[in-house]
Amino acid sequence: MMGGEKAAPGVTIREVAKAAGVSTATVSRVLNADPRVSPDTARRVRECVAELGYKMNQVARSLKTRATRTIGVVAPRLASDFFMLLAESMDRELSAYGYGLFVCSSRESVSEEEQRLQLMAERLVDAVVMIPATDRGTHYRPFIGRGTPFVLVDRLVSDLEADAVLVDNAGGARDATRALIADGYRRIGFLGGSLEVSTARERYEGFTEAMAEAGLAVEEDFVRFGSLHVESGYLSMAEMLARPGAPEAYFIVNADTHVGATNYLMTEGWASRGRIVFASFDEMPYSPLLQFCRWSVSQPIDELGARTARLALDRIGGTVPPEPEIIRLGTKLIRHDVRPRTLRSDGFD
Amino acid sequence: MMGGEKAAPGVTIREVAKAAGVSTATVSRVLNADPRVSPDTARRVRECVAELGYKMNQVARSLKTRATRTIGVVAPRLASDFFMLLAESMDRELSAYGYGLFVCSSRESVSEEEQRLQLMAERLVDAVVMIPATDRGTHYRPFIGRGTPFVLVDRLVSDLEADAVLVDNAGGARDATRALIADGYRRIGFLGGSLEVSTARERYEGFTEAMAEAGLAVEEDFVRFGSLHVESGYLSMAEMLARPGAPEAYFIVNADTHVGATNYLMTEGWASRGRIVFASFDEMPYSPLLQFCRWSVSQPIDELGARTARLALDRIGGTVPPEPEIIRLGTKLIRHDVRPRTLRSDGFD
């Protein structure tokens, strides 16, 4: 069994040059749409390119130009609704410019983040898009020092200034909380993620602001911080409802937590026992199944991805002032009719 | 505003060589763990590498070796649970070997698939993992002809033989349908995807087999093919239930369709009006919210990704016979208790 042969060497620029009776420089110029080539030769070259089935070797090109037309993405998990939506929209935005995505997971670990950045550095990606795993980012410094554009998405880190594309988490949480208050609820619980994560922290702030401005107290017994995962939502909900005098209304920090909390209610038969009401961050395809949700905060993930991609491209092009740029996108508050529920907006209703 | 400066040129093998007082060849040998270097020099070289903060330029390396340690992935959509789970597991498997993932979306289009393959070819990826957008794959031929390993995942195409990693779709559907039959249902509807997609087709076959072996008729009026998306499930469910004499039990082809169908039931108040029961492919974090689901077929997506990655690596290494290899993984039938519902297995219960 013959081992490890590489892909067929392929046609090079030289063979095209020979076939077209020109120099490699000319072929290169045609390939790069350099205007100073006579239309005739250009045409002839293009014919040879087609006939020989020439495909440019981007690796060789990158070695020379120091540009790979590749953007690296590091996320705490690839298997998350947020990341996949983001990747899809970045891909759409970037593919038009011939850029591609090199993705990997940091597995929610700082040390893996470092390793991944090393990988990116060695591969000469043109820019890195990072969804931080934690609140700390000092270990990004060596990478950033290399001069490669670096943009944070979704979450901020507290010890580093860098480009960032985020949503208005505090505003979204405030809106949702206000809506519950306007609905007449005076006591509202909070189901949250760790305050170590900027999104969770900001959403908590928005929640407390809305409570304060309405003169309502935040009851410590009914504020729970956990992880941002399904299990945490389930547990937090269980704990709070186990306490006497639990509120009827809750603000929930994200979709996964929301799924967990909803599942607890369904498991334990609260659907019939009480009139629990949620306001929650995130709108997902399965959101119509979240029965206790009256208000949800929809993030413009598509735009988040597009803006991120754009900012990365601008940095690569050097067409933007060097000061770190922080982009905050607005959220949209959505009312879910109690009954009947409707399918998400791109469907019917 | 100074435009388009690249990342800082970085330390090269030459500078390391000079600092260590050896030749570049020796440094290269040390970097590649070539045994024929004296331990002393090796140590000295490694010190210099550390002190100078040398990072290998993989692009230059790739130009020479014709290997990029990168695997390209093309999927119809990046924003799908299936793709993301797959990517996560491939990443986990590959990162240990220094491989990375270059991903892009074909947007469910054959022509985009072609473009993406061109991109991959130019970038000299070591292998391509393809989730086909349609049932056709003749346009993969030119790429495969280059000699780059090519493995299909999840779906087969009807006009091309190639490596493939799949699940036993027919078997899973058969099991689920049998379970409904064993529960006493004699009339079972089918909510499906287009038969143009191999997964949907195979699942339909499994369904019909189970019905046939039980001597039950497949009623055409209660078989619906659509896309594999949420909206399609909603519509199909609506149509079927609008017909007089609709069955109580349904087999559903995948998670998205399942979400759509479930949502229809909730929207229209069927939750109270009837005892609709589902058996469905796919198990997801939000599955506990799918209230009508009694049986679900869990796909081993993690293993699918791991096996795919392994096969790709084996092909790259040339350590496996050249005949196309088709791997079929078994599915697991899961019973969902009607009440109370439980959180998915990695949670509690």
Add this chain to the structure above:
DNA sequence: CTGTTAGCGCCTTCAG
């Protein structure tokens, strides 16, 4: 408008 000439950073025979 076009060709010549150097490399980009690394690996890899081939000599020593």
Add this chain to the structure above:
DNA sequence: CTGAAGGCGCTAACAG
């Protein structure tokens, strides 16, 4: 065990 030298495929001055 180690060094010298050539080249992977392409681009970018610099001449003409």
